[in-house]
Amino acid sequence: QIQLIESGGGLVQAGDSLRLSCAASGGRPRQTYNMGWFRQAPGKEREFVGAIHRDGEPTIFADSVKGRFTISRDDAKRTVNLQMNTLTPEDTAVYFCAVGLRAFMTMTPTDYGFWGRGTQVTVSS
DSSP states (O other), X not given: OEEEEEEOOEEEETTOOEEEEXXXXXXOTTOOOOEEEEEXXXXXXXXXXXXXXXXXXXXXXXXXXXXXXXXXXXXXXXXXXXXXXXXXXXXXXXXXXXEEOSSSOXXXXXXXXXXXXXXXXXXXX
């Protein structure tokens, strides 16, 4: 069983940057997976943010964050990072990481599993 723990959230101002991390434990240590980041704002459905292939590339992103967010991974440390730049209040949400369950990369939440509990990101205007 894989466990994921997100960290790095917080309260920032519009225009600031934040780096989220997702640490994995359990499962097969040398097994790599496609990894995804999602977010959920109050009263809204969980939405795709970005994903990274198990080989480290490519990465894919939602249009709303393209050009501002990047994803990287360190398989030796079993971490996946979400670098968020030029944050806006619309980025305020709980951010989750999850393991891709498909061989191909996907933006669909139901194609992911082993969800972490999330980390809150709040961007003030």
